Amino acid sequence: MPKEKLIVALDVDDRNRAMELVNKLAGHVGFFKVGMELFYAEGPGIIRDITENGAKVFLDLKLHDIPNTVGRAARVLARYGASIINVHAAGGGDMMRAARESVADEAQNKGLPTPMVVAVTVLTSINQAVFSREMGMPGEIEDRVRAWALLARESGLDGVVCSPREIELVREACGPGFKIITPGIRPDGAKLGDQRRVMTPAEAVRAGASYIVIGRPITGAPDPAAAAKAILEQISGVADNG
Numbered sequence: 001m002p003k004e005k006l007i008v009a010l011d012v013d014d015r016n017r018a019m020e021l022v023n024k025l026a027g028h029v030g031f032f033k034v035g036m037e038l039f040y041a042e043g044p045g046i047i048r049d050i051t052e053n054g055a056k057v058f059l060d061l062k063l064h065d066i067p068n069t070v071g072r073a074a075r076v077l078a079r080y081g082a083s084i085i086n087v088h089a090a091g092g093g094d095m096m097r098a099a100r101e102s103v104a105d106e107a108q109n110k111g112l113p114t115p116m117v118v119a120v121t122v123l124t125s126i127n128q129a130v131f132s133r134e135m136g137m138p139g140e141i142e143d144r145v146r147a148w149a150l151l152a153r154e155s156g157l158d159g160v161v162c163s164p165r166e167i168e169l170v171r172e173a174c175g176p177g178f179k180i181i182t183p184g185i186r187p188d189g190a191k192l193g194d195q196r197r198v199m200t201p202a203e204a205v206r207a208g209a210s211y212i213v214i215g216r217p218i219t220g221a222p223d224p225a226a227a228a229k230a231i232l233e234q235i236s237g238v239a240d241n242g
């Protein structure tokens with residue numbers, strides 16, 4: 001089902017606006033993504049508000065700290081009912097394992113479904129010039145994404161967040177079943193904003209994305225439900241390789 005692949009980013013700072021979008025979009029979307037802005041504004045209750053209506057939540061807080069801190073924080077996040085939580089792969093294998101283990105342990109102790117844990121690789125707002133010159137990272141972005149995806153898989157994570165341009169190389173390195181979640185999605189003619197490594201929804205699905213994440217092209221549209229429907233139409237005839 002195309003709608004199962006669509007994750008809409010609720011990048012707003014209040015509950016009313018978030019729930020207005022959830023109510024308009026629930027029939028067209030697989031998951032809603034709660035990021036730092038909405039979580040910091042409204043706290044964990046917003047996850048309950050969204051999931052109460054039967055929708056699924058990707059809690060995108062991108063944890064990145066020492067393994068003990070991330071493990072303990074991820075344990076708390078596992079209580080809130082999100083289906084996906086994430087960490088930064090740059091925190092290393094011990095940190096990712098700490099998150100994975102504490103989330104599984106907490107879910108089991110509390111009798112809750114175990115959320116997927118995925119790792120953010122190189123942010124989709126980063127281009128090669130910024131990666132090399134500002135961040136001082138050696139080599140190509142693609143090689144770093146592949147290496148971090150393999151480390152995430154070895155650390156027991158369920159998948160990665162990467163740009164759609166790296167879908168094929170991650171799929172080849174990490175195999176079927178490994179989830180590939182791609183922001184940096186822009187329908188033809190949509191504003192790039194701060195995104196740099198982008199593809200259209202249809203290109204990303206054809207390349208093998210498990211999920212595509214779209215925020216402003218839907219939430220900033222005059223009619224968000226119509227914008228979501230148009231995107232579902234664009235991906236509905238495309239071979240689903242994810």
Ligand SMILES: O=c1ccn([C@@H]2O[C@H](COP(=O)(O)O)[C@@H](O)[C@H]2O)c(=O)[nH]1
Nearest residue numbers: 009035122123124183184213214215216
């Ligand atoms: O590498 C990344 C990781 C996360 N994101 C998040 O996805 C959405 C994209 O929103 P748009 O409005 O469609 O640009 C946003 O919430 C980011 O925090 C990302 O873009 N890139």
